[in-house]
Amino acid sequence: MNRKAIAGLMLAAALAMAALPGCGAGKEEAVKVRIGEVTRSVFYAPQYVALAEGFFKEEGLDVELQTTAGGDKTMTALLSGGVDVALVGPETSIYVYQQGADDPVLSFAQVTQTDGTFLVSRSGKPLDWNDLKGAKFLGQRKGGMPQMAGEFALKKHGIDPHADLDLIQNIDFANITAAYASGTGDYVQLFEPQASMIEQEGKGKVVASFGVESGKLPYTAFMSKQSYIEKNADTVQKFTDALQKAQTWVKEHSAEDIADAVGTYFPNTDKAILVSSIDRYKQQGSYAENPIIDEQEWNNLLDVMTSAGELKERAEHGKLVDNSFAEKAGK
The missing domain is CATH 3.40.190.10 (Periplasmic binding protein-like II)
Structure with missing residues (x-):
């Protein structure tokens, strides 16, 4: 075999290797997303399912989860740039809005649709x-x-x-x-x-x-600063797509299956306790089946805040909720 033939074979082999998954410069690196969750609870089972079942990874996301105990601490972490996305009650975004924030916090994907206590x-x-x-x-x-x-x-x-x-x-x-x-x-x-x-x-x-x-209300949602959402719309869409997969998975699986999936996030909790806890939430419809935050639920949230004397003015649904990603995820 002459030198030209050998060189041709080597070039063909190199091109073939580059075309393989994981080889060559064409592979996209996973996008890092930092989540701050308000507490560690089976109430947020869809989030842990998205992590454990690899739904975030399937969307090309490298998700880092940290627990920032308390709504005030979680919102502080989000506003200061310590996390990219917060899993917390939307009332915290309303408090930020009431203070006249230049960069408001928008809820883009609902996780739970009832109180969890x-x-x-x-x-x-x-x-x-x-x-x-x-x-x-x-x-x-x-x-x-x-x-x-x-x-x-x-x-x-x-x-x-x-x-x-x-x-x-x-x-x-x-x-x-x-x-x-x-x-x-x-x-x-x-x-x-x-x-x-x-x-x-x-x-x-x-x-x-x-x-x-x-009753029904957008109790816990994924949210981020408006500036982050505008700059990272593709990432937010992939994130919401992964959540929708997890929500469908939770809907279609038993409490025991869900407990098996999320167990690593609760290493010190007996499996029987996990199963009974998840079953309670499933039975009362706490886990949202899709990420959309509807206006009726939002208005119920405002009524709850008004009753508690915590609402200076009603923050309309369209100002603090961006359903565009959730609606695409559903399709």
Whole structure:
């Protein structure tokens, strides 16, 4: 074989190698996206499914997840550039808007569509809402969505949270479960899996769901600064596409399957607790089936905030919600 033939074969081989997946300069690098989640909870199962099942990777995204405990801390991380996307209650974006932000925060993909907390009673007796009057109630942070939704539900049952309850609100979010387990309060408002863990320990019983009581609302959503969304529209679309895949996966799989998928994110939680927690959320329709934040749910959110005295003016749906990515993901 002459030199020209050998050179030709070598060139052909090099071109073939470059065409293979993972070879050559043509491969696109994954785009890094930093998420700050308000807390670690099975309430956000679709997010963990998107990570565990590789849906973000399929879209060419390298997602880094960090827990920034508390809505105020999560929003601070977003505004300061510590994270690109926040998973938090949209009420935080309304607070930023009310302060006259030049770069408003927009919700672009809904994850949960009900409140995620449950009323836990130390006595475990069947619930009579009037029994709460005069009781010590271990609540959530003032102005936060859990507290506002809880107050909204209590008012429906004729209870003034600030006049009828001995309301305790000076305990940090991360320490509420431990405080209740150690004996603080007759009632407490808890997310899962903490509510199921309290039941397992025999220190209380779930007697009502604030998610059922307060109705549909965009309780937790992915959001980012308007400037980030405008500069990274393709990334935001891929992110939302991955979430839609995860939401469909959650809808089509059992609580046990979901627990298996997300278990690595809850290494210290018994699988039976994970399954019961996820099942509670599935049964009451807490997991949104698509990322779209509809106007009726948004208006319910505004009603909840108004009832809590936390809304200076109604922030209209079109100003703080961008459904364009969610609508494309659905197609």
